[in-house]
Amino acid sequence: MVGTVISVLFAIAIGYVILRIGFSIFRLLATPLPEPPPAGELRKVKLNFRCSSCGSEVRMTVATDESPDPPRHCMSEMDLVIEDE
Numbered sequence: 905m906v907g908t909v910i911s912v913l914f915a916i917a918i919g920y921v922i923l924r925i926g927f928s929i930f931r932l933l934a935t936p937l938p939e940p941p942p943a944g945e946l947r948k949v950k951l952n953f954r955c956s957s958c959g960s961e962v963r964m965t966v967a968t969d970e971s972p973d974p975p976r977h978c979m980s981e982m983d984l985v986i987e988d989e
């Protein structure tokens with residue numbers, strides 16, 4: 905009987921430890937991203953980027969400056985698409 909109580913307590917302790925580890929991993933993943941700069945410091949841009957590996961295109965509409973770093977896709981930087989309008 906005492907053995908059962910001990911194993912139950914042991915199981916609870918193990919469960920608690922696993923829960924704590926899970927929460928610490930979750931907290932690590934949920935690390936807040938750096939605060940975006942105030943709206944006044946952002947520039948409205950209209951840039952298209954194309955992934956040279958798979959051909960996906962994205963449009964950037966707001967950036968921290970007029971020539972922001974290209975986003976990444978397929979592990980490489982995307983190419984700026986010059987569009988005529």
Ligand SMILES: [Zn+2]
Pocket residue numbers: 955956957958959960977978
């Ligand atoms: Zn891609």
